[in-house]
Every structure is written in C-alpha cells, then in structure tokens.
Amino acid sequence: MRIYSPEELDVMAGAYTRVLSKVPRETSSTEVTLRLVEEIGLGVANGVRDEDALADAALERTNIGAPI
Numbered sequence: 789m790r791i792y793s794p795e796e797l798d799v800m801a802g803a804y805t806r807v808l809s810k811v812p813r814e815t816s817s818t819e820v821t822l823r824l825v826e827e828i829g830l831g832v833a834n835g836v837r838d839e840d841a842l843a844d845a846a847l848e849r850t851n852i853g854a855p856i
Contacts, residue, residue, distance in 0.1 A: 790829075790833055792829075792832065796832050796837075799832060799837050799839055799842070800825075800828050800829060800832055800842070802839035803828045803831075803839040803840075803842035803843045803846070804824065804825065804828060804843075805839075806839055806840060806842075806843035807824050807828070807843045807846055807847060810843065810847060811824075811847070811852055815852055820850075820852055823850045823852070824846045824847075824850060824852065827845065827846035827849050827850055828842050828843070828846050831845055831846065
C-alpha cells in the first residue's frame with residue numbers, strides 16, 4: 789500500500805470534491821465511491837496533480853455519470 793503525502797491527499801480530496809459535483813446523485817454508492825477514489829489515487833501515484841484532470845480521468849475510466 790502506498791503512503792500519500794499531505795499535499796497528495798489534499799489534491800485527492802479536491803479531485804473527489806470535483807467528481808461529486810459531476811456525478812448524478814442517484815449513482816452514488818459505496819461501490820462507486822471506492823472506484824472513483826481508486827482511480828484518483830492511481831492518477832496521483834502516476835504524478836498527476838491537477839484536480840480537474842484527476843476528476844475527469846476518474847469519471848472517464850469508470851464510465852460513471854454523464855459525459856463531461
């Protein structure tokens with residue numbers, strides 16, 4: 789398991805907040821949340837630090853919500 793720095797955690801939290809504003813409420817579930825958080829974490833682990841880019845990529849890779 790990877791340990792994230794405080795800065796990385798801040799970016800991940802910001803990206804997740806952005807994801808929540810783009811996902812329809814009726815698709816929200818524990819499963820959806822875990823998938824989105826995993827995708828955001830993978831992006832951060834690969835060096836992405838842009839919250840909007842992380843949010844968009846997580847939504848695209850999971851096929852959740854309407855097209856951006």
